[in-house]
Amino acid sequence: MADPGPGAAPATAGRRALDVGRLVEQATGGDPAHRARAVGRLISLVEDASPALREVMAQLAPRAGAARVIGLTGSPGVGKSTSTSALVAAYRRRGVRVGVLAVDPTSPFSGGALLGDRVRMQEHATDEGVFIRSMASRGHLGGLSWATPQALRVLSAAGCEVVLVETVGVGQAEVEVARLADTTLVLLAPGMGDAVQAAKAGILEVADVFVVNKADRDGADRVVSDLRHMQSLASTAPAQARVQGEWVAPVVRTVASRGEGVDEVVDRVEEHAAWMSRSGVLEQRRRRRAADEVEAIALTALRARIGDLRDGDALQLLAARVVDGVLDPYAAADELVAGVGAGLRAGPGLAAAP
Amino acid sequence: MADPGPGAAPATAGRRALDVGRLVEQATGGDPAHRARAVGRLISLVEDASPALREVMAQLAPRAGAARVIGLTGSPGVGKSTSTSALVAAYRRRGVRVGVLAVDPTSPFSGGALLGDRVRMQEHATDEGVFIRSMASRGHLGGLSWATPQALRVLSAAGCEVVLVETVGVGQAEVEVARLADTTLVLLAPGMGDAVQAAKAGILEVADVFVVNKADRDGADRVVSDLRHMQSLASTAPAQARVQGEWVAPVVRTVASRGEGVDEVVDRVEEHAAWMSRSGVLEQRRRRRAADEVEAIALTALRARIGDLRDGDALQLLAARVVDGVLDPYAAADELVAGVGAGLRAGPGLAAAP
Numbered sequence: 001m002a003d004p005g006p007g008a009a010p011a012t013a014g015r016r017a018l019d020v021g022r023l024v025e026q027a028t029g030g031d032p033a034h035r036a037r038a039v040g041r042l043i044s045l046v047e048d049a050s051p052a053l054r055e056v057m058a059q060l061a062p063r064a065g066a067a068r069v070i071g072l073t074g075s076p077g078v079g080k081s082t083s084t085s086a087l088v089a090a091y092r093r094r095g096v097r098v099g100v101l102a103v104d105p106t107s108p109f110s111g112g113a114l115l116g117d118r119v120r121m122q123e124h125a126t127d128e129g130v131f132i133r134s135m136a137s138r139g140h141l142g143g144l145s146w147a148t149p150q151a152l153r154v155l156s157a158a159g160c161e162v163v164l165v166e167t168v169g170v171g172q173a174e175v176e177v178a179r180l181a182d183t184t185l186v187l188l189a190p191g192m193g194d195a196v197q198a199a200k201a202g203i204l205e206v207a208d209v210f211v212v213n214k215a216d217r218d219g220a221d222r223v224v225s226d227l228r229h230m231q232s233l234a235s236t237a238p239a240q241a242r243v244q245g246e247w248v249a250p251v252v253r254t255v256a257s258r259g260e261g262v263d264e265v266v267d268r269v270e271e272h273a274a275w276m277s278r279s280g281v282l283e284q285r286r287r288r289r290a291a292d293e294v295e296a297i298a299l300t301a302l303r304a305r306i307g308d309l310r311d312g313d314a315l316q317l318l319a320a321r322v323v324d325g326v327l328d329p330y331a332a333a334d335e336l337v338a339g340v341g342a343g344l345r346a347g348p349g350l351a352a353a354p
Numbered sequence: 355m356a357d358p359g360p361g362a363a364p365a366t367a368g369r370r371a372l373d374v375g376r377l378v379e380q381a382t383g384g385d386p387a388h389r390a391r392a393v394g395r396l397i398s399l400v401e402d403a404s405p406a407l408r409e410v411m412a413q414l415a416p417r418a419g420a421a422r423v424i425g426l427t428g429s430p431g432v433g434k435s436t437s438t439s440a441l442v443a444a445y446r447r448r449g450v451r452v453g454v455l456a457v458d459p460t461s462p463f464s465g466g467a468l469l470g471d472r473v474r475m476q477e478h479a480t481d482e483g484v485f486i487r488s489m490a491s492r493g494h495l496g497g498l499s500w501a502t503p504q505a506l507r508v509l510s511a512a513g514c515e516v517v518l519v520e521t522v523g524v525g526q527a528e529v530e531v532a533r534l535a536d537t538t539l540v541l542l543a544p545g546m547g548d549a550v551q552a553a554k555a556g557i558l559e560v561a562d563v564f565v566v567n568k569a570d571r572d573g574a575d576r577v578v579s580d581l582r583h584m585q586s587l588a589s590t591a592p593a594q595a596r597v598q599g600e601w602v603a604p605v606v607r608t609v610a611s612r613g614e615g616v617d618e619v620v621d622r623v624e625e626h627a628a629w630m631s632r633s634g635v636l637e638q639r640r641r642r643r644a645a646d647e648v649e650a651i652a653l654t655a656l657r658a659r660i661g662d663l664r665d666g667d668a669l670q671l672l673a674a675r676v677v678d679g680v681l682d683p684y685a686a687a688d689e690l691v692a693g694v695g696a697g698l699r700a701g702p703g704l705a706a707a708p
Binding site: 053054057058060061062063064065149150153283286287288290291293294295297298299301302303306310315316318319320322323324325326327328329330331332333336337340 | 407411416637641644645648649651655664670678680682683694
């Protein structure tokens with residue numbers, strides 16, 4: 001709501017409209033230097049909830065869904081950033097173009113700023129086949145479910161074949177990221193909270209591949225055996241079996257800082273991808289992701305329209321009649337919603353929604 | 355969303371429609387025993403987000419806004435329940451009919467259950483001029499701003515001249531309750547977190563009257579002088595001065611467990627009420643409260659409509675077209691919102707919204 005975007009629109013609308021076409025052209029074009037910068041600017045538009053996004057997404061639509069999305073989740077300290085960097089290297093060795101999106105749902109700060117750990121990513125900074133971007137969700141009402149899919153569209157349209165999505169936050173965000181991914185890697189490490197805690201946090205259910213990182217440390221065997229034990233328990237639960245189909249998440253040991261085991265992770269991810277295509281799960285997940293995205297945009301738009309009515313006179317007049325007892329709050333809400341409907345039919349559309 | 359209310363509606367609609375008229379009649383009628391039970395059942399309907407609320411609120415509207423609403427807020431341990439009970443006694447001595455609403459925004463449990471501390475309220479349990487009710491907001495999406503105003507309407511229509519609203523939760527809920535009240539009492543006590551912490555929590559700004567409870571304990575003087583010091587700092591802040599008008603929140607010392615100082619609190623509350631009427635602040639606050647309430651009902655209704663569309667085919671079909679790249683997510687959201695609008699025009703209205 002504190003977003004200055006929409007208010008600034010009229011003054012720069014002409015220039016912005018021009019930019020969009022050119023930005024999209026550059027982001028999807030052949031010049032690597034222009035491409036990288038255009039991708040960065042498009043993702044900034046997502047962070048800023050820019051009114052220009054409507055036009056951007058319309059232009060990107062035909063080529064925005066090709067990338068495979070791999071989520072990385074796990075407690076702080078398990079080595080997510082190191083693993084992400086090692087996975088980028090492994091995919092690059094296979095000639096795959098890779099995007100990295102580090103999402104921090106708690107940060108009010110705009111992205112582009114490299115996070116502390118991100119220094120490990122520097123080795124890829126000059127590689128034209130790699131896009132790396134950290135993104136704050138800036139307290140958007142729609143949160144992760146609003147911004148991340150749109151950033152994924154940008155990276156996909158820019159030619160990324162695989163996008164690694166890493167959450168910096170903890171808790172619920174971890175599970176939300178899994179909902180955005182085609183394949184979710186759940187990372188664990190000896191001494192970083194055991195598998196039972198991970199189970200309580202609800203991240204076992206979302207795993208397509210388990211990665212036990214820092215496998216050269218004491219306790220790695222225990223983490224692996226705990227995981228397998230819990231999987232054996234879970235496999236008897238009908239709901240679990242239904243959700244996962246016949247796929248049983250494999251457990252891979254890695255020492256990401258030395259790159260050990262990382263190729264095996266990629267192999268398991270590719271197997272999972274092949275299984276998803278065969279089983280129809282890929283299509284299901286992508287439709288669910290699109291449904292989440294559309295719903296988040298719609299809700300944000302409706303909420304913004306009600307906010308507009310609140311800023312104007314409509315809600316104040318209704319409230320005064322409720323205070324006077326001549327209107328009950330439900331009847332007033334009916335009139336407010338009718339105003340929202342009328343505004344949506346007559347108004348400028350949802351472009352500047354958030 | 356997990357609320358079973360709307361789904362259960364058809365089977366009992368006839369009986370429920372009959373009940374509403376009778377319940378409202380009993381809640382606003384002359385028989386004390388019937389009245390108490392009817393008020394309890396109407397507030398249960400609020401907790402349950404019952405579809406019958408639309409009819410209830412329509413019938414209550416003409417007499418639902420008369421009660422003065424007094425919010426009690428403060429950290430756990432300052433003596434909120436004891437103070438509430440003592441205030442009830444003080445108002446009863448003045449012949450005023452009093453309602454008490456203890457709101458627990460974090461509890462998933464339905465109200466009616468007496469909270470531990472509520473045992474102190476037992477002395478009022480047989481007083482026909484007192485209604486006491488604890489209410490859970492049950493994880494409603496609309497939360498406090500959805501349920502509490504409707505419970506206040508019920509108590510007001512039942513003849514309560516004053517309603518004390520006490521929050522059991524902590525943090526943001528404290529500030530939200532203040533937004534619902536005509537007069538907000540902020541309670542502090544020696545050793546229960548100092549005034550600086552209260553300032554950080556944002557509860558100083560919402561105070562109309564400060565109550566320093568447990569004033570017989572060491573440190574009470576310090577709490578009072580800290581408060582006055584912070585008030586002197588705040589009075590130079592333009593925003594603060596504008597919000598509070600010329601009212602400067604008085605500081606009253608109490609020992610609520612012995613009833614000491616409680617009559618002075620009531621005197622200060624009455625002065626505040628008189629000032630609000632004179633200055634027009636009362637009308638402003640009540641309009642804001644009604645606007646919050648109408649907005650919460652409208653948002654909940656729109657969200658429910660989108661949820662309905664999600665359960666049906668509409669969103670799934672849109673999502674499939676987004677996945678195929680023939681539709682961008684904004685255009686899909688437009689279609690979804692148009693569906694919401696059509697549903698609202700054609701549908702059964704917002705009664706069962708939450």
